[in-house]
Amino acid sequence: MSRHTRSIERNPQMRFQLRDEEILNAIQGYGGVMARRQLKELFWPDKTWRAMEKRLSKLYRGNYLDWPAREEWRFQPIPEPICWLGWRGALLLGKVSNADVPDRDAGNENQQRKLEVDLRRSGFHWLREPRWLQLKHDLRLVDFRMIVEQAVRRHKSLSMGTWVLEREFRSDPDVIEYEIPRHDGHAKRVRKAILPDGFFSIQNRERLIEGKPYTARFLVEIDMSTEDNPRFAREKIRPSIAYLRSVQYQARFGYKSGRWLVVAPGAQRMRNLMEQAKVTLGRDARVFCFTTFDRLRPETILSERIWHRGDGEYVGPLLEI
Numbered sequence: 001m002s003r004h005t006r007s008i009e010r011n012p013q014m015r016f017q018l019r020d021e022e023i024l025n026a027i028q029g030y031g032g033v034m035a036r037r038q039l040k041e042l043f044w045p046d047k048t049w050r051a052m053e054k055r056l057s058k059l060y061r062g063n064y065l066d067w068p069a070r071e072e073w074r075f076q077p078i079p080e081p082i083c084w085l086g087w088r089g090a091l092l093l094g095k096v097s098n099a100d101v102p103d104r105d106a107g108n109e110n111q112q113r114k115l116e117v118d119l120r121r122s123g124f125h126w127l128r129e130p131r132w133l134q135l136k137h138d139l140r141l142v143d144f145r146m147i148v149e150q151a152v153r154r155h156k157s158l159s160m161g162t163w164v165l166e167r168e169f170r171s172d173p174d175v176i177e178y179e180i181p182r183h184d185g186h187a188k189r190v191r192k193a194i195l196p197d198g199f200f201s202i203q204n205r206e207r208l209i210e211g212k213p214y215t216a217r218f219l220v221e222i223d224m225s226t227e228d229n230p231r232f233a234r235e236k237i238r239p240s241i242a243y244l245r246s247v248q249y250q251a252r253f254g255y256k257s258g259r260w261l262v263v264a265p266g267a268q269r270m271r272n273l274m275e276q277a278k279v280t281l282g283r284d285a286r287v288f289c290f291t292t293f294d295r296l297r298p299e300t301i302l303s304e305r306i307w308h309r310g311d312g313e314y315v316g317p318l319l320e321i
């Protein structure tokens with residue numbers, strides 16, 4: 001029995017609570033899919049797993065949440081238990097955000113597809129199913145963001161700016177032109193849509209009071225490859241620095257300042273990426289900062305010496321706090 005078929009059989013009768021809407025908003029706000037462990041960290045940090053599972057099950061039976069069906073566990077690359085918005089949850093949040101969609105029943109596949117289209121036309125993006133092949137990457141990105149947010153909360157002088165999701169870049173991409181050298185010594189002009197994994201900023205009130213630049217801006221690249229890939233320079237490094245210097249970047253964010261944060265799965269992969277950046281850009285590779293997943297914790301991500309600058313001349317904290 002498919003997930004879409006069995007959704008008709010669920011019991012939508014439940015007492016919806018304020019925290020339920022907060023849970024749905026968190027899933028939507030973090031990109032549309034979250035691991036259950038991430039939800040527990042946010043909403044049930046001091047409770048048992050049983051307490052969480054009891055509430056999530058009610059939301060699932062009410063079609064507010066969804067999760068993998070049995071056959072999806074068998075055939076899709078699912079690294080851990082996950083949740084995303086069910087059709088009733090998407091409809092509720094869409095209407096809260098003023099999406100122009102009528103109340104309806106969407107218990108079958110065709111009805112859910114139509115709801116997805118109608119919500120998108122109204123500006124609400126519902127991830128009806130996870131991007132299965134990208135799922136591990138997407139969960140890593142949620143981990144990264146949660147660590148950043150926890151780190152910012154540890155410092156009274158810091159505050160988070162807006163977090164721009166990858167889906168926002170995909171729905172409204174910035175297309176830039178830049179040059180790459182050819183073997184004959186000439187340059188080739190290339191057009192490319194820039195699709196970061198995310199963008200965020202951090203404000204420092206103490207620097208504001210002192211009259212210093214107080215906003216740090218970052219673009220995120222979560223790297224999942226474990227093998228050396230020489231195409232990284234062509235597909236990521238050159239267009240990424242061109243984007244920072246582009247009128248499109250300035251038009252979207254209001255500034256040309258920013259750094260790319262590249263998080264690699266391991267030290268060897270990080271060194272390979274750094275070498276490609278340095279060979280490709282020389283000193284200009286300083287706008288890239290590299291680290292590895294295992295070094296990311298709330299107490300290290302901002303203020304510890306875990307970030308390697310792309311030109312190879314500096315290892316230090318992300319921010320001077």
